[in-house]
Amino acid sequence: MENIKVEPFHLIGIAMRTTNENNKGAADIAQLWEKFWQEDILNKIPNRIDSTIYSLYTNYEGNHTQPYTTIIGCKVANLDIVPEGMVGQSFEGGSYVKTTAKGNLADGLIVKEWSRIWNMGLERSFSADFEEFGEKALNPSDAEINFFVAVK
DSSP, rough: OEEEEEEEEEEEEEEEEEEEEGGHHHHHHHHHHHHHHTTTEEEEEEEEBBEEEEEEEEEEEETSSEEEEEEEEEEESSSSOOOTOOOEEEOOOOEEEEEEEEEOOGTTTTHHHHHHHHHHOOBBBOSEEEEEEOGGSGGGEEEEEEEEEBOO
């Protein structure tokens, strides 16, 4: 775990509103990822900076137990063109705690790491948290995912 400063960025991708109540978030987000891959969203994002994929959580109604918006997409140079069916969002950046999880995505790697983060006692700001799926995340059975949690 390390404290870092995240610079502002723009993101374009697909979004949905969900909640972590009754494990709804895990199921909803899995469906969003399925749509992301089935509809080849990665290659439809204009002005993409690179191929790193972000799963971003924002617009919290309170804390992580209440509804929030998930966006799966990529950082972009600007939001001049947002394709139909996608969303574009700007983020201010700020103070974050970064953690990394390694292992098999099919074994619930992401859900397990978020459970660990929720129990860390961090003073979270609930502005925008995200996961970063870079080159080291390409092998689903031995993935390395970075998690960024906004803190006060």
